[in-house]
Amino acid sequence: MPHPADLARRAAALDDEHAATDLRDRFLLPDGIVYLDGNSLGALPATVPETLAGAVRDQWGRDLVHSWNTHGWWDAPTRVGDAVGRIVGAAPGQVVVGDSTTVRLHQTLHAAVALRPDAGVVVTDPGSFPTDLYVVAGVAAQVGWRVEHSGPDAVPALLDDLARRGERVGAVVLSHVDYRTGRLWDLPSLTRATHAAGAVSVWDLCHSAGAVPVDLDLHGVDLAVGCTYKYLNGGPGSPAYGYVAARHQERFVNVLPGWNGHAEPFAMAGAYEGAPGIARARIGTPPMLSLLALEAALHAFDGVDVRDVRRRSSSLTRFLRDCLEALVPGVEVVSPLDDAERGSQVAVRHPDAYGVVQALAARGVVTDFRTPDVVRLGVAAPYLTHGDMLAAAGAFADVLAAGDHLDPAYGRRSVVT
Ligand SMILES: Cc1ncc(COP(=O)(O)O)c(C=O)c1O
Known part of the structure; x- marks a missing residue:
C-alpha cells in the first residue's frame, strides 16, 4: 500500500504534468473546500457575476x-x-x-x-x-x-x-x-x-x-x-x-x-x-x-479542447480511485476501473452513505448521496487538482476512522443531499 507521503509526491507530480489544463482561476470557489459536486451543480465561472x-x-x-x-x-x-x-x-x-x-x-x-x-x-x-x-x-x-x-x-x-x-x-x-x-x-x-x-x-x-x-x-x-x-x-x-x-x-x-x-x-x-x-x-x-x-x-x-478536459479528468478520477483504495481499504468503488468506461465521477458504495456525505461536508469535502447507498464524488476537471483528490480520500478515511458518519444528527435526510 502506498504511503501517504508517496501519494502526496504523486499528486504534486501529476499536477505539474497537467498544469496546462488547470483552469481553477476561471472559477470562483470558496477557499478551504474540495468541491466534488460539479456533477450536480457546477461551480460559478468568474465571468458570470x-x-x-x-x-x-x-x-x-x-x-x-x-x-x-x-x-x-x-x-x-x-x-x-x-x-x-x-x-x-x-x-x-x-x-x-x-x-x-x-x-x-x-x-x-x-x-x-x-x-x-x-x-x-x-x-x-x-x-x-x-x-x-x-x-x-x-x-x-x-x-x-x-x-x-x-x-x-x-x-x-x-x-x-x-x-x-x-x-x-x-x-x-x-x-x-x-x-x-x-x-x-x-x-x-x-x-x-x-x-x-x-x-x-x-x-x-x-x-x-x-x-x-x-x-x-x-x-x-x-x-x-x-x-x-x-x-x-x-x-x-x-x-x-x-x-x-x-x-x-x-x-x-x-x-x-x-x-x-x-x-x-x-x-x-x-x-x-x-x-x-x-x-x-x-x-x-x-x-x-x-x-x-x-x-x-x-x-x-474558451480555447479549451474537451479532449484535454477529458485527459485531465481521467487522470484525476484514476488517482482518486488509487487514493481511496490506499487510504480507505475495503471501500467499494463502483465506477469502472477502465478509463475508457469511466465518466467524470468516482462512485463509492457504503452502507452509511448518507452519513458519510454529511460528515465529509463537515470536513469541507462536498460530495453527494444517491439512494440507497452511493456516495458520488464528481470530478469537474477544470477546477480540481490531484491534490484535491488526495485531500478528499484523506477526509474519507478520517470520517470513517472517527465514526463521524454515524452521528445521529445525520439520521434525517434533507431535500437536496
Ligand atoms: C441524466 C439526467 N437526466 C435528466 C436530469 C434532470 O432533468 P431536469 O433538468 O429536467 O431537472 C438529470 C438531473 O440530474 C440527470 O442526471
Missing part, C-alpha cells in the same frame, strides 16, 4: 424591452445553442437552449415518434435517471408504444431479438454516462446498433457534456438533450438544450408548438407554422437571465 449584473442593470434596467433586439435576447436560444454545440461536437444550427431537460426530452421523444411513425417500441435503460424513465413511459403511453428495458450493454442483442420477432423499434433512449455509477457507455457503437435496427438514437448528455467528448455529428446521433447546470456550469436551474441533427430538422414535429418557434412569431398568426431549422424546436419565452448567465459561463471553455 459581472455579466449577469450588467444584463440586469444595463439591459433589463436601462434598455428595457429594446434589449430583445439590441442585446440579442431574441436569438439567444440558438446562439447559446451553437456555443453548447461546440462543446458536444455539433456544427452550428443544430442545438437550441431553453426549458428543462425533462421538457426537452418529452419534446425530443415525440419528435422521434414522428420520424418513425410505423414503429411500436422504445428501448431504454431501467437504470436511467428517473425523469428519463418517467418521460419514456409517459410518451410511450401517449402514442401507444411499448417500453422495452435493457442495460445499455445488452441493447444490441435486444434489438436483434426484437427484429427477429418482427417488432419495429422506433427509438433507443440512453444516457451517455450513468448518473449513479459514472459508467460511460459506448455512444458510437450503440448509435450504430440503433441505426442498424432502423431506430432513432436519443442521448441524454447530462453527465457527459463538458466532461467527455461527445462528437454528436461525427457519430451520426439523431437527437439529444442535456442539462447545462452540471459540467457546463450554467448555474442553478439553467436551461437545458436539445440537439436535432440537420438532416432531421425538416421533419421535426414540435409536440410543444409555441410562438417562439413559429416561422413568423410577430405575425401573431392563428395557425402554427414551424420556423425553418433548429428554431422550430423553440417553445415559449426562455428564462433570459439564466440563458445569459449560461452564455457567460460557457466562456470558461
Whole structure:
C-alpha cells in the first residue's frame, strides 16, 4: 500500500504534468473546500457575476424591452445553442437552449415518434435517471408504444431479438454516462446498433457534456438533450438544450408548438407554422437571465479542447480511485476501473452513505448521496487538482476512522443531499 507521503509526491507530480489544463482561476470557489459536486451543480465561472449584473442593470434596467433586439435576447436560444454545440461536437444550427431537460426530452421523444411513425417500441435503460424513465413511459403511453428495458450493454442483442420477432423499434433512449455509477457507455457503437435496427438514437448528455467528448455529428446521433447546470456550469436551474441533427430538422414535429418557434412569431398568426431549422424546436419565452448567465459561463471553455478536459479528468478520477483504495481499504468503488468506461465521477458504495456525505461536508469535502447507498464524488476537471483528490480520500478515511458518519444528527435526510 502506498504511503501517504508517496501519494502526496504523486499528486504534486501529476499536477505539474497537467498544469496546462488547470483552469481553477476561471472559477470562483470558496477557499478551504474540495468541491466534488460539479456533477450536480457546477461551480460559478468568474465571468458570470459581472455579466449577469450588467444584463440586469444595463439591459433589463436601462434598455428595457429594446434589449430583445439590441442585446440579442431574441436569438439567444440558438446562439447559446451553437456555443453548447461546440462543446458536444455539433456544427452550428443544430442545438437550441431553453426549458428543462425533462421538457426537452418529452419534446425530443415525440419528435422521434414522428420520424418513425410505423414503429411500436422504445428501448431504454431501467437504470436511467428517473425523469428519463418517467418521460419514456409517459410518451410511450401517449402514442401507444411499448417500453422495452435493457442495460445499455445488452441493447444490441435486444434489438436483434426484437427484429427477429418482427417488432419495429422506433427509438433507443440512453444516457451517455450513468448518473449513479459514472459508467460511460459506448455512444458510437450503440448509435450504430440503433441505426442498424432502423431506430432513432436519443442521448441524454447530462453527465457527459463538458466532461467527455461527445462528437454528436461525427457519430451520426439523431437527437439529444442535456442539462447545462452540471459540467457546463450554467448555474442553478439553467436551461437545458436539445440537439436535432440537420438532416432531421425538416421533419421535426414540435409536440410543444409555441410562438417562439413559429416561422413568423410577430405575425401573431392563428395557425402554427414551424420556423425553418433548429428554431422550430423553440417553445415559449426562455428564462433570459439564466440563458445569459449560461452564455457567460460557457466562456470558461474558451480555447479549451474537451479532449484535454477529458485527459485531465481521467487522470484525476484514476488517482482518486488509487487514493481511496490506499487510504480507505475495503471501500467499494463502483465506477469502472477502465478509463475508457469511466465518466467524470468516482462512485463509492457504503452502507452509511448518507452519513458519510454529511460528515465529509463537515470536513469541507462536498460530495453527494444517491439512494440507497452511493456516495458520488464528481470530478469537474477544470477546477480540481490531484491534490484535491488526495485531500478528499484523506477526509474519507478520517470520517470513517472517527465514526463521524454515524452521528445521529445525520439520521434525517434533507431535500437536496
Ligand atoms: C441524466 C439526467 N437526466 C435528466 C436530469 C434532470 O432533468 P431536469 O433538468 O429536467 O431537472 C438529470 C438531473 O440530474 C440527470 O442526471
